[in-house]
Amino acid sequence: MRAKHVWMISCGIAALFFLSSCALLPEEEVPRSAPILREYEQEAFQFAIVERGDLVWSERISCTYVPVQTATLSFELGGEYVDEVFVHVGDAVEEGQLLAQLELSSIEEQIVSAQRSMEELRLRLEYLEEERSIALRRAELSAASDPQALRDAVDQVNETYDERRLSYEDSLYLQDLTLQALNRRLAERQIRAPFAGTVTYVRSYTEGARSVYGETAVSVADSTMSLFRADTPRWSYFSPGDEVDVVVSDTAYPAVVRSEEELGLEPQEKVAEENAYVYFALKEPTFDLEDGDRGSVTLVLDERHDALLVPSEAISSAGGQPIVYYQDEEGMKAYKPVETGLTANKQTEILSGLVEGESIIVD
Numbered sequence: 001m002r003a004k005h006v007w008m009i010s011c012g013i014a015a016l017f018f019l020s021s022c023a024l025l026p027e028e029e030v031p032r033s034a035p036i037l038r039e040y041e042q043e044a045f046q047f048a049i050v051e052r053g054d055l056v057w058s059e060r061i062s063c064t065y066v067p068v069q070t071a072t073l074s075f076e077l078g079g080e081y082v083d084e085v086f087v088h089v090g091d092a093v094e095e096g097q098l099l100a101q102l103e104l105s106s107i108e109e110q111i112v113s114a115q116r117s118m119e120e121l122r123l124r125l126e127y128l129e130e131e132r133s134i135a136l137r138r139a140e141l142s143a144a145s146d147p148q149a150l151r152d153a154v155d156q157v158n159e160t161y162d163e164r165r166l167s168y169e170d171s172l173y174l175q176d177l178t179l180q181a182l183n184r185r186l187a188e189r190q191i192r193a194p195f196a197g198t199v200t201y202v203r204s205y206t207e208g209a210r211s212v213y214g215e216t217a218v219s220v221a222d223s224t225m226s227l228f229r230a231d232t233p234r235w236s237y238f239s240p241g242d243e244v245d246v247v248v249s250d251t252a253y254p255a256v257v258r259s260e261e262e263l264g265l266e267p268q269e270k271v272a273e274e275n276a277y278v279y280f281a282l283k284e285p286t287f288d289l290e291d292g293d294r295g296s297v298t299l300v301l302d303e304r305h306d307a308l309l310v311p312s313e314a315i316s317s318a319g320g321q322p323i324v325y326y327q328d329e330e331g332m333k334a335y336k337p338v339e340t341g342l343t344a345n346k347q348t349e350i351l352s353g354l355v356e357g358e359s360i361i362v363d
Contacts, residue, residue, distance in 0.1 A: 045327055050350065050358045053309050057302040057344035063230035063246060063280060065293040068263070069195060069222035075102060076188040078213030082205045083189075087218065089202055090287065093193040099218045102189040102211055107182060114179040121172040125165065132161040197222045198287050226282040227263070228255065228295055235276040237299055246280050248295040255280040255297075304342050308350040314362045315340060315348050324354065325361040333361065 075082075085100040087093060139153035201219035211217075228246050238244075242257040258281045260267045270276040280297060316323050321337050328334045338353030354360070 045333070046362045047327075047359050048311050048314055048362045050308055050310055050354045050356055050360065052306055052356055053347075055304040055307055055309060055342055055344055055347055055349055056300060057342055058298050058300050059234065061230050061232050061234060061278075061297045061299050063228040063278075063295050063297055065248075065289045065291060065295065066227050066229045067221050067289075067291055068225045068227050069197070070200075070291065071194050071197075071220045072201075072216045073099065073191045073194075073218045073220065074214050074216050075100075075191065075211040076213070077102060078211055080189065080211045082209050082211055085202055085205060085218070087199045087202060089199055091199045093197060093199060093220060095193055095195050097193045098190060099193055099199070099220075100191045104186070104189055107186050107189070111179065111182045111186065114175055114182060118172060118175045118179065121168050121175065125168050125172070128161060128165055128168065132157065135161070191218055193220055195220070195222065196224075200287050221287060222285075224285065226253075226285040226289065227258075228280040228282075228297075230278045230280070230297065231275050232278060233273050233275050234299055234301075235270060235278050236272065237301070238278045244280060244297045246282065246295045246297055248289065248293060253286065253295075254283045256283060257281075302342055302344075304349050307341070308354060308356060309347045310350055310354070310360060311362055312343055312346050312348045314360050316363060325363060326359065327361065 081103040083101050083103045087099050093099065135157045136154060139157055140150060143149035143153045197220045199218060200221045201216065203215070203217045238257045240257050240259040240262065244255050244257065245252040246255045247253075258279045260277075260279070263279060263281075268276060310324065314324055315338070316325065316335070318335065318337075322340050323335045323337050325333055325335045336353060339351040341349030341351045343349070
């Protein structure tokens with residue numbers, strides 16, 4: 001029994017010794033993973049080639065169509081039957097030409113009758129003096145031996161013919177008043193062209209239609225000139241006689257710059273850098289345009305021919321000096337100073353620092 005107890009104690013001591021020995025052993029070292037090496041990425045550049053070309057600095061000048069002379073015509077009477085319209089759109093007309101009229105009834109016949117009466121009265125007045133001369137000659141022959149009788153006879157002849165002359169003149173005056181009244185009535189019923197031009201509008205009337213007072217029946221525009229006007233501070237760039245193209249809705253109209261004096265307008269005072277009018281007269285008048293239509297003229301402010309050009313976005317600045325970037329022999333980004341000139345349309349003129357065909361970086 002004693003021997004068994006000793007054996008158990010010995011086993012316990014041995015187990016404790018074994019565990020202590022394990023604790024003294026060093027920890028197993030965990031293998032370290034290899035560091036991650038990032039692959040070098042070279043910077044990607046966008047390049048442009050220095051090229052030769054033409055550079056134009058321009059500005060679009062807005063302008064407005066202003067017809068030199070237009071007329072919208074209407075009947076002076078309302079509620080009257082429309083007789084006829086004698087013209088169509090596009091017809092060329094002369095000043096005073098009859099364009100349209102209302103029903104005239106017998107006005108024209110009355111005018112003709114009045115004119116004939118006046119002509120007849122004028123002829124009577126013309127012959128009246130010849131008749132007077134004949135009557136006086138007869139009086140002289142019949143009373144040649146008696147002076148008093150001769151005077152009485154002459155006085156009687158003159159009195160008679162003076163009365164007849166006065167009667168004819170009164171009748172002529174009254175007929176003239178009648179004719180004037182008839183002509184006014186006729187004018188109220190007719191539309192005539194106020195000047196030479198082209199018909200730009202004609203109202204369509206159905207049979208039996210009546211006039212409306214103030215309603216436009218016919219429009220006429222001056223056929224001698226089509227004019228555009230610009231209000232711009234760039235007026236000093238234009239001189240009378242300069243040729244330009246006025247563009248309206250993608251249609252180009254060749255035009256010439258005209259002065260106020262040439263157009264019969266009062267000259268305006270012009271101040272540098274302040275707006276003033278510039279007039280463009282179309283070389284060929286057109287009737288496709290209406291008052292207020294908008295157009296534009298391209299004004300060339302400066303230009304270069306056969307110049308070294310680079311994209312404007314390739315130009316940077318360092319210390320107030322223009323520079324451009326390029327890729328050196330080692331593929332690195334470097335820069336060099338340049339001298340620039342005109343810039344327009346996203347391109348810049350290079351005066352020095354680059355040569356044709358050289359490659360630069362566009363930033």
